[in-house]
Ligand SMILES: O=C(O)Cc1cc(O)ccc1O
């Protein structure tokens with residue numbers, strides 16, 4: 001859908017009216033006795049009323065025909081995949097797991113949870129889902145009452161209709177749909193990607209510290225939809241699906257929920273093109289930690305420790321002198337879930353397919369495969385482009401993840417031999433080695 005308009009900025013105070021209804025936002029107040037055009041006023045609160053100002057940025061006033069719904073009933077079909085219970089019941093072991101992506105043709109029912117930890121009831125935790133579909137959502141929308149979705153399309157673009165307006169999100173872009181926001185997705189063929197869900201925190205831009213005012217993901221590159229409504233009666237029934245405490249509920253209404261004529265506030269969905277990321281990296285020697293590539297972070301209450309970070313490995317220059325340039329060998333107190341949007345990943349050129357994923361669990365050793373190690377230990381170190389035409393990413397989390405039954409068994413695409421990419425690493429130990437004489 002060409003020609004969609006957006007507002008620009010991260011977490012700004014925005015105001016938007018559908019141009020068909022000028023002056024739909026009441027002047028100077030949120031709750032006039034009667035709203036313009038006879039609309040209903042509703043506040044969507046994404047932070048506690050009493051949060052201190054820096055975090056109390058999370059609210060939106062929306063003006064709509066009508067918002068309230070009928071009774072939710074439990075919905076079955078795909079419900080079990082979202083249950084946190086299913087995460088607790090499943091496999092806990094520290095192996096490294098490489099998931100191959102399920103064929104989309106075998107899977108057109110949407111979302112599958114692969115791993116996660118914590119829970120939505122205590123508002124602290126994460127879930128990682130994969131989606132694969134080839135059918136648009138017709139007369140149905142989704143509302144996640146549990147947390148925020150950071151959606152990473154890998155194949156196929158998504159036309160996301162929200163209460164705030166429409167966004168087109170293509171592979172190499174991401175979007176965030178925050179807790180409680182209703183949305184529906186149109187697809188245009190085989191479509192798949194990844195979703196990071198966080199409970200109890202919203203995504204923020206990372207602090208820049210000594211980097212200064214510019215760098216990483218710049219706030220102006222985040223795009224927010226403009227108000228758009230439809231006045232549509234759906235006599236056959238419009239289904240609102242609500243994920244609440246890990247379970248799916250649905251209710252029927254006879255109108256489209258995308259009836260918000262105007263809104264203002266700073267609690268909105270948004271999208272970001274990863275191509276806009278301003279990469280900061282080593283220009284002298286050694287390998288900077290990948291936190292330098294953080295696009296968005298969902299902070300925990302412990303300073304510097306994220307519930308989850310969204311980190312990318314964008315095309316860039318590699319210039320470090322006398323340095324083994326690829327990722328170092330690593331044991332981490334965090335979990336590392338990696339995915340690949342396109343191209344190859346520098347630490348594993350073969351085997352890691354776009355659409356695939358790997359989970360390197362807490363303190364499980366990982367790093368470059370044997371080819372990458374040998375090649376880069378002897379390479380002539382001239383400035384060169386790294387990761388050209390590729391985009392790998394990582395969901396890095398302080399939670400220790402359990403893998404669902406679906407992730408391990410049902411998807412049936414786990415590479416049981418993944419660990420073998422490190423098996424041929426041989427010792428280069430030379431006891432006769434001498435330091436170069438100065
Ligand atoms: O490849 C990985 O697993 C991610 C990663 C990247 C990097 O640059 C340094 C450490 C690390 O774990």
Ligand SMILES: [Fe+2]
Pocket residue numbers: 330332336360366
């Ligand atoms: Fe790592």
